[in-house]
Amino acid sequence: xxxxxSLLVALMLAILPLAACRQRTEKAGKQTVSRLDTVKQRxxxxxxxxxxxxGFSFVxxxxxxxxxxxxxxxxxxxxxxxxxxxxxxxxxxxxxxxTALQSGEIDxxxxxxxxxLSRGTSVGLEFAxxxxxxxxxxxxxxxxxxxxxxxxxxxxxxxxxxxxxEQNLSDQMRQRNIPYKLVVFEDINIAxxxxxxxxxxxxxxxxxxxxxxxxxxxxxxxHLILDTVISKEPLAPAVAKGDAKWHDVVxxxxxxxxxxxxxxxxxxxxxxxxxxxxxxxxxFLGTEGELGTGMGLTNDFAVRIVKHVGNYGEVYxxxxxxxxxxxxxRGLNNQWSxxxxxxxxxxx
Amino acid sequence: MNINPNxxxxxxxxxxVRFWRIAMQIGVLGLLAIAILILWDNLDYNLEQRGIELGFxxxxxxxxxxxxxxxxPYTPADSYLLALLLGLLNSLRVMVAGIILTTIxxxxxxxxxxxxxWLVRNLSLIYVETFxxxxxxxxxxxxxxxxxxxxxxxxxxxxxxxxxxxxGNGLEIFGIVLSPEFGALLIGLTCYTGAFIAEIVRxxxxxxxxxxxxxxxxxGLKPSLAMRLVIxxxxxxxxxxxxxxxxxxxxxxxxxxSAIGYPDVYFVASTTFNQTxxxxxxxxxxxxxxxxxxxxxxxxxxxxxxxxxxxxx
Ligand SMILES: N[C@@H](CCC(=O)N[C@@H](CS)C(=O)NCC(=O)O)C(=O)O
Numbered sequence: 001x002x003x004x005x006s007l008l009v010a011l012m013l014a015i016l017p018l019a020a021c022r023q024r025t026e027k028a029g030k031q032t033v034s035r036l037d038t039v040k041q042r043x044x045x046x047x048x049x050x051x052x053x054x055g056f057s058f059v060x061x062x063x064x065x066x067x068x069x070x071x072x073x074x075x076x077x078x079x080x081x082x083x084x085x086x087x088x089x090x091x092x093x094x095x096x097x098x099t100a101l102q103s104g105e106i107d108x109x110x111x112x113x114x115x116x117l118s119r120g121t122s123v124g125l126e127f128a129x130x131x132x133x134x135x136x137x138x139x140x141x142x143x144x145x146x147x148x149x150x151x152x153x154x155x156x157x158x159x160x161x162x163x164x165x166e167q168n169l170s171d172q173m174r175q176r177n178i179p180y181k182l183v184v185f186e187d188i189n190i191a192x193x194x195x196x197x198x199x200x201x202x203x204x205x206x207x208x209x210x211x212x213x214x215x216x217x218x219x220x221x222x223h224l225i226l227d228t229v230i231s232k233e234p235l236a237p238a239v240a241k242g243d244a245k246w247h248d249v250v251x252x253x254x255x256x257x258x259x260x261x262x263x264x265x266x267x268x269x270x271x272x273x274x275x276x277x278x279x280x281x282x283x284f285l286g287t288e289g290e291l292g293t294g295m296g297l298t299n300d301f302a303v304r305i306v307k308h309v310g311n312y313g314e315v316y317x318x319x320x321x322x323x324x325x326x327x328x329x330r331g332l333n334n335q336w337s338x339x340x341x342x343x344x345x346x347x348x
Numbered sequence: 349m350n351i352n353p354n355x356x357x358x359x360x361x362x363x364x365v366r367f368w369r370i371a372m373q374i375g376v377l378g379l380l381a382i383a384i385l386i387l388w389d390n391l392d393y394n395l396e397q398r399g400i401e402l403g404f405x406x407x408x409x410x411x412x413x414x415x416x417x418x419x420x421p422y423t424p425a426d427s428y429l430l431a432l433l434l435g436l437l438n439s440l441r442v443m444v445a446g447i448i449l450t451t452i453x454x455x456x457x458x459x460x461x462x463x464x465x466w467l468v469r470n471l472s473l474i475y476v477e478t479f480x481x482x483x484x485x486x487x488x489x490x491x492x493x494x495x496x497x498x499x500x501x502x503x504x505x506x507x508x509x510x511x512x513x514x515x516g517n518g519l520e521i522f523g524i525v526l527s528p529e530f531g532a533l534l535i536g537l538t539c540y541t542g543a544f545i546a547e548i549v550r551x552x553x554x555x556x557x558x559x560x561x562x563x564x565x566x567x568g569l570k571p572s573l574a575m576r577l578v579i580x581x582x583x584x585x586x587x588x589x590x591x592x593x594x595x596x597x598x599x600x601x602x603x604x605x606s607a608i609g610y611p612d613v614y615f616v617a618s619t620t621f622n623q624t625x626x627x628x629x630x631x632x633x634x635x636x637x638x639x640x641x642x643x644x645x646x647x648x649x650x651x652x653x654x655x656x657x658x659x660x661x
Binding site for chain 1: 406414415423424489497498501529606607609611619621623625627
């Protein structure tokens with residue numbers, strides 16, 4: 001009897017806060033608070049990155065995150081707070097990333113994520129513009145003599161769980177009828193360690209990542225990235241679906257990076273540009289028009305981005321271009337006017 | 349009229365302790381049901397807010413990813429359901445083999461801990477303390493990267509007892525080739541769990557009163573026979589309940605497989621929820637699966653336990 005009554009009391013105590021919770025969420029639900037307001041209230045942006053890929057997101061020797069993906073986060077923080085350092089980075093592996101976004105643990109996913117139909121629909125992501133056009137490749141040891149996919153017959157290939165790479169390779173090998181063994185790891189570092197130990201004759205991933213990871217291998221010159229590109233990997237930042245306001249902010253932050261380069265605005269000349277008579281530039285810088293306030297930011301949001309982070313070209317050069325050991329040509333990741341695919345809609 | 353002096357009291361059922369006993373139980377059950385309903389409603393509401401619908405239709409869609417180890421025929425064109433089944437078979441494979449091997453290792457090491465031989469006693473002590481006191485994940489990576497891949501690479505081929513050989517392609521026993529991923533997982537789980545079982549066995553044997561040893565000896569039994577015929581059967585009664593939890597641990601710990609690239613059910617489930625976004629459904633399936641496996645192990649061990657208990661004759 002005593003036992004039952006104490007259980008009863010315990011249960012009642014447990015249910016009360018539950019019921020209270022529900023009420024609160026219901027209220028919040030009706031007003032549909034945008035992530036933008038949540039982020040502003042918190043005073044910083046929570047951004048999901050990989051943290052394992054030099055050039056995209058990596059913890060540099062001074063303990064700070066650096067890379068192209070990281071700079072996208074910093075650009076959004078600059079637009080909202082005028083402070084590119086108002087970001088908290090969360091390291092996510094490929095498998096966790098979508099759940100972290102769906103559950104609201106992170107505000108923004110900037111983690112070399114390929115834009116695909118199903119991710120944009122059933123997985124529940126809303127993609128911002130592509131920040132890096134990539135394709136999947138395969139890396140092998142030079143002394144293996146392997147030059148083509150066909151030569152990987154009956155060989156083992158390593159990759160990471162939860163990536164498009166896992167599926168693309170399956171497609172390619174099935175189409176060409178090449179039997180092979182796929183060994184898939186949760187942790188990218190173990191995948192490469194396994195490849196180095198010789199368990200796998202090849203390792204597959206986005207080509208930029210192969211390049212980036214090759215630079216961290218014990219003897220980079222002993223490894224060859226095959227010429228074959230087996231897929232399209234448009235890498236883009238993403239937010240959770242159903243929050244148009246927040247999506248706008250992220251989308252136009254990325255377009256600010258791209259647009260600034262097209263208009264010739266850099267972190268060096270952005271303050272002088274203020275006196276430029278070109279109306280397009282004036283609107284971009286917010287000295288004319290109300291573009292920023294229309295989406296819940298200040299009118300000079302693009303100035304903040306360029307001032308703190310630079311334009312796309314500067315970001316690229318700093319992380320992947322000629323100033324780095326990767327020295328990766330711009331290729332598709334150039335302005336549309338220079339034969340690339342980067343194209344910002346007008347700031348109007 | 350026949351008036352019962354107690355009738356007034358009798359009618360006040362709330363004064364009856366039996367009534368309250370039942371009422372309390374109904375109350376607790378009712379509240380439990382309410383709690384579950386609120387939680388479910390909350391989940392449903394939150395999912396709706398995020399535009400996620402629950403449903404298991406996705407299981408029939410094409411999985412479109414390859415799986416490295418296939419005990420049954422499978423291609424990426426098959427469904428998620430078949431992929432998950434394949435993962436389950438891979439899990440069961442390592443669980444069954446692991447439980448058998450770890451019992452052999454654990455019992456031998458547990459007996460060795462009580463050996464009269466100084467070397468045997470201390471070697472088993474070192475075994476128990478190293479494997480019990482380091483994280484399983486670290487051990488798995490060690491077996492996989494250092495032993496299976498590392499040693500096999502430098503030594504080319506390692507031969508053990510003539511019928512086991514270790515190469516970069518895996519473990520070969522009597523001509524059956526096991527992948528390095530399976531091999532490392534199996535050996536890792538075996539050694540780790542074996543260390544705990546050794547301690548359970550040692551404690552079990554020590555719980556048998558000394559008098560039993562003395563009695564066995566006075567009957568003229570050699571120590572090894574005394575152990576087998578007199579001591580161990582009695583120790584089993586103490587050993588089996590905690591042994592069951594070690595088996596359960598082994599089964600659940602096998603879900604670390606994807607750390608070393610072995611495609612178990614947790615691995616396939618991870619890829620599935622990553623590709624479909626169906627986290628809640630996949631997690632429910634996983635919980636159901638592991639629960640079924642664990643309850644089956646526990647049920648089997650309970651039967652065994654009943655069998656070895658002292659029988660009233
Ligand atoms: N772009 C592909 C692959 C992205 C990806 O996660 N690649 C792996 C390498 S295969 C990675 O970046 N791993 C780093 C990490 O886990 O931190 C996708 O979106 O699925």
